[in-house]
Amino acid sequence: MSRQPTEPKSARLKMADIAKLAGVSTSTVSRALAGNPSIPQALRDQISELARTHGYVINQSARSLRLQRTHTIGLIVPLGHERDQLITDPFFLEMIGRLADEITGRGYEVLLNKVVAPRADWLRRIVQSHRSDGLLIIGQSDQHEALNALADTYRPLVVWGGDIAERRYCTVGSDNVAGARLATQHMIAQGRRRIAFLGLPGAPEVELRREGYLQALREAGLSPYPELSAPAHFTIESAEPSVRALIDSGATFDGVLAASDLIAVTAINTLTAAGRTVPDEISVVGFDDISLARYSAPPLTTVRQDLATGARTMVDLLFRRIEGASTESVFMTPELVVRGT
């Protein structure tokens, strides 16, 4: 049968070992460690003490198998829309940090899962592997349909993203349309007339921000300029060529709405390097309000998303869903932070 697997010297302690030491059965140890009142307090204390001094901790694989619960939340970053393999956008990183804080704060573990170029059944595979009790998805990427399909049969799922049509999964996010509209209106109010939009279509949130941008133009009686649109990715490296291409196209513009702060900062740098001045000649507004925005030169005007609240809300909703409740999606109203651009 099975051979001695690993652990050469330092014996793996199991519950049976503690049971033997305490002179009771494993049932009793299990109940004692779980604080079950059918074991007298004195015995419970004695067993707990024994476990502590011997450094015994319950084996989580065995526990998860038996209980069909893992005490773990899966944190998933789908990168279907990005060629780049790395998690580099500070917004995503900060989101991961905050969600991890919220989850560990509730005593759960975090299983971090980056998914690049997903296969059709990737979500189901994650669910079926039974490694987590619930899933948080950071960004819809281009996986809207996969999420819809999953949501029909899998309840404990909350997605950070935009409010797009035909959405059947529970979502938390900002009102992207309103945010972009706000930003665009601000530039128009400053007298800008030819405003470019930087962002790679594909991710719903970018599409929605573009939608808000177009709305604001329309409301101001301005017609959108198809040539003033650059497919900037969400990484510094890939955004720069797009901005440069826009400059080189010879198109004239006096404002830029970027789909993210990272793109905005890249735009500022590229524009400045090309001899344009920000904000005198060209005004730039970002989206997210990552910490970088406050420190860029000049400080970036941007649309603020409240990540702290967003993360807390996501985790709240997820735990309610794990308990079987139904939950409504939540979209927060973003806020324009006017700084120097």
Added chain:
Amino acid sequence: MSRQPTEPKSARLKMADIAKLAGVSTSTVSRALAGNPSIPQALRDQISELARTHGYVINQSARSLRLQRTHTIGLIVPLGHERDQLITDPFFLEMIGRLADEITGRGYEVLLNKVVAPRADWLRRIVQSHRSDGLLIIGQSDQHEALNALADTYRPLVVWGGDIAERRYCTVGSDNVAGARLATQHMIAQGRRRIAFLGLPGAPEVELRREGYLQALREAGLSPYPELSAPAHFTIESAEPSVRALIDSGATFDGVLAASDLIAVTAINTLTAAGRTVPDEISVVGFDDISLARYSAPPLTTVRQDLATGARTMVDLLFRRIEGASTESVFMTPELVVRGT
């Protein structure tokens, strides 16, 4: 015995179900899915296809229990030295992102574990819970002794941190002393004479950077100024009061070495708000070279740590240790990036 646990309708598929469908035993299904050549190719394909169409995926809890392997790496962020509960420093976040990329790139899962105000036995508990096959610790925090104790009996462990005395665990990091020395020498070469150090003692990396700073002063024949030292934390919120206190103390200084970029940027802002000019009056140098450094105003001069290489090295070493090999620690030579401060 055990009641119907969860899953009301959508049946949990198990290997036995696939076995029944295929008209074979679970042994055969297990071997087929594992690609075991003792099962004929045709049958293997047929079983795999059956599993795919029915959306069957191996239950990882059961697999881990049986194999005594979890196919998971634990990523641990100890926050013993910070009052703050949140993972906010961009350096840590970027480190998490890069490590996660490296680990998932090798087909392993990432279990993210933030540990605040650790109890004495926290590390052993994590190990004994058998949730991961190896541990990566991001930063020594104030847990040097705990790490030493663990390393004596637990092999698959790699720590990001500084090269401190009596260290028995495998470590990857920068030569913090050399980095800080370089930065300080640079400021001295620029004619700065009264250079302050900002950083909270407690974390070894900060101590080492302070050591390098003192070395450079000594080498230049300058005596250190005890009053020019502020215990800045690693978050924006807590670093600012320290800087302000330094300013308010009335001490004169013409240079600042910060223990991290976040502290440096905070210092610049606080100094500027107090009417001092950077770098004319006061020169500021940071440590880490996070992306923010490049975009701050003015762009931050800083000591660059190569995170990409660091993360890759850590994961490489860890996997070698998991396979039973012994490994040497690695300390990279940091590089001074001269920008505008």
Added chain:
DNA sequence: AGAACTAACGCAATCGATTGCTAAAAGTTC
């Protein structure tokens, strides 16, 4: 044809913890 092999696959034990049922021990009541 019979012996000697090999290929294919099933049996059943195992990983470690949980828990419904039940039995023994202890305590109450009349």
Added chain:
DNA sequence: GAACTTTTAGCAATCGATTGCGTTAGTTCT
């Protein structure tokens, strides 16, 4: 002291996958 209740704790099944050993059927050789 009998009958009954309550307390305490063990038995054994269970979660789902893996794998050493053994069995059956099929080949090859003498």
